[in-house]
Amino acid sequence: MKYLILLGVVFGLIWWIKLSRPSSTDNQTSSQGTGPQNMVRCAHCGLHLPDNEAVISRNTAYCSDAHRALAES
Numbered sequence: 001m002k003y004l005i006l007l008g009v010v011f012g013l014i015w016w017i018k019l020s021r022p023s024s025t026d027n028q029t030s031s032q033g034t035g036p037q038n039m040v041r042c043a044h045c046g047l048h049l050p051d052n053e054a055v056i057s058r059n060t061a062y063c064s065d066a067h068r069a070l071a072e073s
């Protein structure tokens with residue numbers, strides 16, 4: 001009988017962890033993905049990339065510093 005109670009406590013603990021985990025991961029993903037990401041197009045090769053990764057020069061977006069240099073030369 002003592003072991004049955006212990007088994008019940010262990011299963012209850014596992015169930016509680018399973019219930020609490022998905023909600024915490026949902027909160028993390030929802031806080032990171034706030035709204036759609038703004039995409040820009042490289043003026044040299046036409047590649048689309050997030051604007052926070054783009055190289056911006058003279059109000060024009062480029063995918064890399066090499067393409068910015070090529071386009072401005």
Ligand SMILES: [Zn+2]
Nearest residue numbers: 042045063067
């Ligand atoms: Zn490019």
